[in-house]
Amino acid sequence: xxxxxxxxxxxxxxxxxxxxxxxxxxxxxxxxxxxxxxxxxxxxxxxxxxxxxxxxxxxxxxxxxxxxxxxxxxxxxxxxxxxxxxxxxxxxxxxxxxxxxxxxxxxxxxxxxxxxxxxxxxxxxxxxxxxxxxxxxxxxxxxxxxxxxxxxxxxxxxxxxxxxxxxxxxxxxxxxxxxxxxxxxxxxxxxxxxxxxxxxxxxxxxxxxxxxxxxxxxxxxxxxxxxxxxxxxxxxxxxxxxxxxxxxxxxxxxxxxxxxxxxxxxxxxxxxxxxxxxxxxx
Amino acid sequence: xxxxxxxxxxxxxxxxxxxxxxxxxxxxxxxxxxxxxxxxxxxxxxxxxxxxxxxxxxxxxxxxxxxxxxxxxxxxxxxxxxxxxxxxxxxxxxxxxxxxxxxxxxxxxxxxxxxxxxxxxxxxxxxxxxxxxxxxxxxxxxxxxxxxxxxxxxxxxxxxxxxxxxxxxxxxxxxxxxxxxxxxxxxxxxxxxxxxxxxxxxxxxxxxxxxxxxxxxxxxxxxxxxxxxxxxxxxxxxxxxxxxxxxxxxxxxxxxxxxxxxxxx
Numbered sequence: 001x002x003x004x005x006x007x008x009x010x011x012x013x014x015x016x017x018x019x020x021x022x023x024x025x026x027x028x029x030x031x032x033x034x035x036x037x038x039x040x041x042x043x044x045x046x047x048x049x050x051x052x053x054x055x056x057x058x059x060x061x062x063x064x065x066x067x068x069x070x071x072x073x074x075x076x077x078x079x080x081x082x083x084x085x086x087x088x089x090x091x092x093x094x095x096x097x098x099x100x101x102x103x104x105x106x107x108x109x110x111x112x113x114x115x116x117x118x119x120x121x122x123x124x125x126x127x128x129x130x131x132x133x134x135x136x137x138x139x140x141x142x143x144x145x146x147x148x149x150x151x152x153x154x155x156x157x158x159x160x161x162x163x164x165x166x167x168x169x170x171x172x173x174x175x176x177x178x179x180x181x182x183x184x185x186x187x188x189x190x191x192x193x194x195x196x197x198x199x200x201x202x203x204x205x206x207x208x209x210x211x212x213x214x215x216x217x218x219x220x221x222x223x224x225x226x227x228x229x230x231x232x233x234x235x236x237x238x239x240x241x242x243x244x245x246x247x248x249x250x251x252x253x254x255x256x257x258x259x260x261x262x263x264x265x266x267x268x269x270x271x272x273x274x275x276x277x278x279x280x281x282x
Numbered sequence: 283x284x285x286x287x288x289x290x291x292x293x294x295x296x297x298x299x300x301x302x303x304x305x306x307x308x309x310x311x312x313x314x315x316x317x318x319x320x321x322x323x324x325x326x327x328x329x330x331x332x333x334x335x336x337x338x339x340x341x342x343x344x345x346x347x348x349x350x351x352x353x354x355x356x357x358x359x360x361x362x363x364x365x366x367x368x369x370x371x372x373x374x375x376x377x378x379x380x381x382x383x384x385x386x387x388x389x390x391x392x393x394x395x396x397x398x399x400x401x402x403x404x405x406x407x408x409x410x411x412x413x414x415x416x417x418x419x420x421x422x423x424x425x426x427x428x429x430x431x432x433x434x435x436x437x438x439x440x441x442x443x444x445x446x447x448x449x450x451x452x453x454x455x456x457x458x459x460x461x462x463x464x465x466x467x468x469x470x471x472x473x474x475x476x477x478x479x480x481x482x483x484x485x486x487x488x489x490x491x492x493x494x495x496x497x498x499x500x501x502x503x504x505x506x507x508x509x510x511x512x513x514x515x516x517x518x519x520x521x522x523x524x525x526x527x528x529x530x531x532x533x534x535x536x537x538x539x540x541x542x543x544x545x546x547x
Contacts (some may be wrong), residue, residue, distance in 0.1 A: 115366030
C-alpha cells in the first residue's frame with residue numbers, strides 16, 4: 001500500500017508528477033482514477049438535486065428567444081450571408097458554458113468554511129485530480145446547457161450541422177471550455193477566499209469576457225483595442241470551434257489551433273490551481 | 283515505540299506564533315489529548331500533523347515518515363476529522379463513505395462491505411441512505427469518524443470531536459471512540475477544550491497555552507502534581523494556564539484567539 005505512493009515531497013508539488021513521463025504511468029492512472037471519483041461526487045450531488053440545471057436554462061433561452069429574434073430582424077450586426085440567429089446560437093452556447101463555469105469556484109469557499117476541503121486535502125488524492133475533478137463536473141453541468149440550446153435551436157429553425165463528428169467536436173469544446181473557465185474560477189476563489197469578494201470579482205470578470213469576444217458579433221467590426229482583447233480571450237477560441245462545427249462557418253484560424261489554445265490554457269490553469277488549492281485552508 | 287513525534291514544531295502567522303517549538307511523543311495505541319482554551323494553537327498543531335499546513339520550522343514524524351518531506355505516505359496512514367462539518371450534506375451517508383473508500387484505493391470488491399461495516403460500527407446503518415442534511419449533529423460526527431476509519435488508519439486525528447454536541451450525543455461519541463481503540467488499537471490524537479472529555483478519553487494529555495505546552499502527563503499524574511486529593515483536570519488546567527479571566531491580557535488574548543480562529547476557520 002505504501003509503495004504505490006510516488007512520494008511527492010510536499011503538498012502542492014504532486015502536480016509535477018504529471019510531467020515525469022516514465023515513472024509516471026502508474027501515477028497517471030491514479031490521477032485519472034481520482035479525477036473521475038471527484039467528478040462522480042459532483043455528479044451524485046447533481047442527481048440528488050437537479051433543479052439547478054433547469055433554472056440555468058432560463059438565461060440562454062432569453063438570449064436566443066428575445067435578443068436573437070430582435071437582432072435577426074433588424075440585421076444590425078453584419079454577419080455576411082449567415083442569418084444572425086444562426087450566427088449567435090454557438091455564441092450563446094459558449095456564453096452559457098462561461099456563466100455556469102465562472103461561478104463554480106464559490107463552492108470551494110463554501111466547502112472550506114465547512115471543513116470539507118480539509119478532509120480531501122488530508123487524503124492521498126493528487127491535488128491536480130481534486131482540481132480537474134471539480135472542473136469536469138462543471139463540464140457535466142455545461143453539457144446540460146448544450147442539450148437545452150440544441151433543442152431551442154431546433155425550435156428556432158437554426159441550421160445546425162447534425163453530423164456525428166461535428167456533434168462530438170461540440171461536446172469536446174463545451175467540456176474543455178467549462179474546464180478552462182471553472183479552473184480560472186477556482187483560482188480566483190483560492191486567492192480571494194471570501195464569498196463576498198468572489199461574487200464581486202466574478203461579476204466584474206464575466207461581462208468583459210463575454211463582450212470582448214466574438215460570441216454575439218464578429219471580431220471584424222470591433223475597434224482595434226477590442227480586437228486585441230478578443231484575440232487573447234480564450235472564449236473567442238471556443239466560439240470559433242462551436243461556430244465552425246455547429247453552423248459550418250469557416251474557422252477564423254484553424255480548429256487545431258483553437259483546441260490547442262484551450263487545452264494549453266486549461267493545463268496551465270490546472271497546474272496553478274493545484275498549487276493554490278491547498279492554501280485555501282491556511 | 284512512538285508512532286508520532288514532533289521536533290520543535292513551530293508555526294507563525296505574521297507576528298503571531300500560533301504554535302511555538304512543540305516537541306512531544308505519542309506511543310502507538312495511546313489516546314493522546316491536546317488541551318487548551320480556544321486559540322491556544324491546538325488546531326494549528328493538528329493541521330501541521332495532518333500535512334495541511336507547512337510548519338514555519340521544525341518537523342514531525344508519523345510512523346517514521348516526515349510530514350513535510352513524505353506527506354504522501356503520511357496521508358495514507360492517518361485519518362482526520364476536522365473541527366468543522368466535513369461530511370457533505372447533499373449526499374447520503376453511504377455515498378459520503380463510498381467516495382472516500384475510492385479515494386483511499388480500497389479495492390472494489392471490498393468497498394461495499396467496508397462502508398457497511400463502518401456505518402454499522404458507528405450505529406448509522408438505518409440512516410445510510412438518507413441525505414446527511416437530515417442528520418443530527420451527533421450523527422454527522424459519527425459519520426465523519428466512520429469516513430475517516432475506512433482505510434484503517436494508524437493514527438486518527440480528531441479536532442474538537444464533540445464541539446457543539448449536546449451531552450447525550452457527546453457521551454455517544456466518547457463511547458464510540460473508546461470502542462474504536464479497544465477493537466482496533468488505533469492511536470487517537472484529539473484536541474479539546476473540555477476537561478471532562480480529556481479525563482474520560484485520554485491516557486495522556488498535553489496542556490497548551492498561547493502556542494506553548496505548559497504541562498504533559500497522564501491525567502492522574504497531572505492532578506497529583508498540583509497536590510490536593512480532590513483535584514480535577516479543571517484545577518490542573520487553571521494551575522498551568524491561569525484563569526484567563528483575571529489575567530490582565532484577557533482582552534488581547536481573546537482578540538488574538540478570535541483572529542486566529544477566523545484565519546484558521
